[in-house]
Amino acid sequence: MTKRVVSGQRPTGRLHLGHYFGTLQNWVRLQDQYQCLFFVADWHALTTKFDDVGGISEDTREMVIDWLAVGLDPKKCFIYKQSDIPEVAELFVYLTMITPVSWLERNPTYKEMLREITSKDIQTAGFLSYPVLQTADIILPKGNLVPVGEDQLPHLELGREIVRRFNFLYGDYFDEPEALLSPVKRLLGIDGRKMSKSYGNSIFLSDDPDTIRAKVNQMITDPARQKKTDPGSTEACMVVYPTHHVYSSNAELQEIETKCHEAAWGCMACKRELADKIIDSLAGFRERRAEIEKEPGIVNEVLREGLHQVRPICRSTIHDVRSKLNIFSETTVV
Template identity: 40%
Template sequence: MRPTGQLHLGNYFGALKNWIQLQYQYECYFFVADIHALTTGYDDTTDLESNVWSMVIDWLAAGLNPAASTMFIQSRVPEHSELHLLLSMVTPLGWLERVPTYKDQQEQLKHKDLATYGFLGYPLLQSADILLYKAARVPVGEDQVAHVEITREVARRFNHVFGHERDFEAKVEKAIKSLGSRNGTRYKELRRLYQEQGDEAAIEQARTLLDGNVRLTVADRERLIGYLEGTGRSILVEPEVLLTATPKVPGLDGRKMSKSYGNTIGLREDPDVVAKKLKTMQTDPARVRRTDPGNPDKCPVWDLHKLYSDAQTQAWVQAGCRSASIGCLDCKQRLAEPMLAEIGAMRERGREFEENRDLVRGIIAEGCEKAREVARQTLEDVHQAMGMNYR
């Protein structure tokens, strides 16, 4: 996430809540994208540092667990910038210019000078962010699929240009021996079935055999996959999209919740302020008077009920609104209870971290070091593939 200030409920339901669940299902890396923040906010970095720490505290308050995931700051892992630079040597300019959000954001942010290399190259920096950790999956909504696709293309091009390492066959034979006699023989047979007969089942079985072998190093596994498919070693891993549900989170004025619209409810906002904001929130315009029946499907408050309220409350809203047996304030009051309870809990957890900044800095320092360990290994592989290991 880009650090642009305190997070709001749109950020929470749009991504953060999903991250909290994913951290217990996968090995996850979450980072504060402070370099990405510069692509559109380079002209004023006054609040960048405070925004970074505010975001980290929001994450911790919401439930990201440093014991279950790796949390770090992008610029504290300089390998992100170096891999971005190295990938830029082989990435065609046209690939960056055709990214859908490139022209869209230029149109939306006309008041900013975005005729910079940093803005043009931000999708490639995103690719470096992903490829550095050899990510198997990237959790995104539908609107971000194009960014993962360009990452796949960049990895594919890099592997094609640099994937033929010296003494590849000799290293493959050594890797096959490390499988053990039985598995090594099975691997060779499956490779023959795939390459001679195009047996797709054979390649899947071979991949499973490699995935389950604890004797293999990451590099040897990639060599054997490349040998299996008739290519060289796969240095950079092509990630898959992990599509995540992105529920509609309306702002106070009915539009999408966004800081730029000034219609947000903060993740750790004061409960009294939240309660006042809810009272002024737009509702179904057809309900001019208390006695007018309404349609919840046309009311932004209903979209929030779908996120916060149980089935019984939702049924009460549907029946009461359509029959005018409840008023809009009644509806908002019932929504306020679970919303304020969740915000209150996050606010309380956040206060503990605000009062112990050394703990927060320690969490990030540890996360940065863990991330660097993985990033260094990937960059070492990249250097080796590009002929840049000088000894």
């Protein structure tokens, strides 16, 4: 049996380079190798945006357009919305019944986000239970493989623990999902932190060339290098040189390092070269996005077709789960 890949993203509107290298590049590759299910995690969005829901619909549309523009093909993969499948919520309820609170509280990603997000109180049951809902997303359609970045590994391992507990209590049924790590571990934002829309440090896939150049010019380089004639250090270059690693060959990286160490060029020249590479890499994306935007109904069409393909799988799973929990009856509508 072909292994099934399941992964999703919270609808945050137009996507940035961090999304592309952390997730989307991998998705595009995987759709030619496995049966892939990619979902809009709009319920997950409520864990931190419960007080700001006005833009979720438009953010979903913009994000799916970006998915299609980077190369996700609805003929090769299924694209759907989490909230269109009520069985996800039902399985989430069952899994919360068997998941110890201590497992959720020790999650390092949970602790990190509590430290990072200080503008609102996110210590809610929904936010704490984020990994349980994520587990339901993955195992309901019988996902085997989950493409994730390193920062999501604790969530996935927690999901594996939940699956083991379910199988122990009710008999083997679910496979433990396995991680597929992205080739690029983490792309930094222009300020040196993780690239994130909430930090205002992102280069978006749909940014025009002038905007990209302006953002690259803000990137942090070697803070000790004051003048062009001062020798630089690529090791101390906080953002520009690490980003060159994504866009440059080994030979090009060696040339950049030599020029920097010997003060053969300044940081602005290094930034110009990086900006040109980013702009060139996104030319095809910008053209495809412009074409997709001319078809106003395409996003709903793609989501409807994905739902049509995925929901029968989920209904079958929840039917089996109800039986294992001894709450299934012939009168239950499935």
